[in-house]
Amino acid sequence: MARRRRGGGRRHPRGGARGSGITVTIEGLPELRRRLEELPTEVQHACFRALKASGSAIVDGTKGRVKVDSGNLKGSVKARYENSRLRAEIGWWDRDDRYAIWQEFGTRKMPARPSLGPALEEEKQHLPGRLKEEIRRAVR
Numbered sequence: 001m002a003r004r005r006r007g008g009g010r011r012h013p014r015g016g017a018r019g020s021g022i023t024v025t026i027e028g029l030p031e032l033r034r035r036l037e038e039l040p041t042e043v044q045h046a047c048f049r050a051l052k053a054s055g056s057a058i059v060d061g062t063k064g065r066v067k068v069d070s071g072n073l074k075g076s077v078k079a080r081y082e083n084s085r086l087r088a089e090i091g092w093w094d095r096d097d098r099y100a101i102w103q104e105f106g107t108r109k110m111p112a113r114p115s116l117g118p119a120l121e122e123e124k125q126h127l128p129g130r131l132k133e134e135i136r137r138a139v140r
Contacts, residue, residue: 033086043138043139046131046134046135050127050134050135051088052081054127055079058079058119058123059090061115062077064119065115065119073097073099073115076094076096077090077091077092077100078093080093090116103115
């Protein structure tokens with residue numbers, strides 16, 4: 001089960017300010033990681049390719065949904081990957097983009113105009129199919 005959490009002004013565990021966006025926590029991930037590490041290298045690479053394709057789809061979906069004023073948010077949403085951990089982070093990390101959180105969740109005076117959340121929700125249904133296809137290609 002995935003949970004969304006606001007990224008507001010909290011500190012990032014690795015130090016520094018946390019980026020604007022949504023943090024998704026997948027329950028059971030440590031067990032999944034352990035089991036993935038036991039898989040052949042080709043299958044691990046296939047999983048990373050599927051993750052990267054999903055990350056790119058979320059970035060593109062966010063760009064298509066984000067409110068365009070100056071175009072700054074649209075141009076600066078990015079995905080970062082950690083191959084060794086099968087991890088993707090998608091959002092805005094530039095200091096100038098801190099207002100992305102206000103767009104995503106709204107404020108007392110401004111309604112929410114989410115872009116990252118809906119892109120993530122849409123991609124959740126496609127990720128299992130991407131994984132299956134990449135794994136099938138790897139084991140053929």
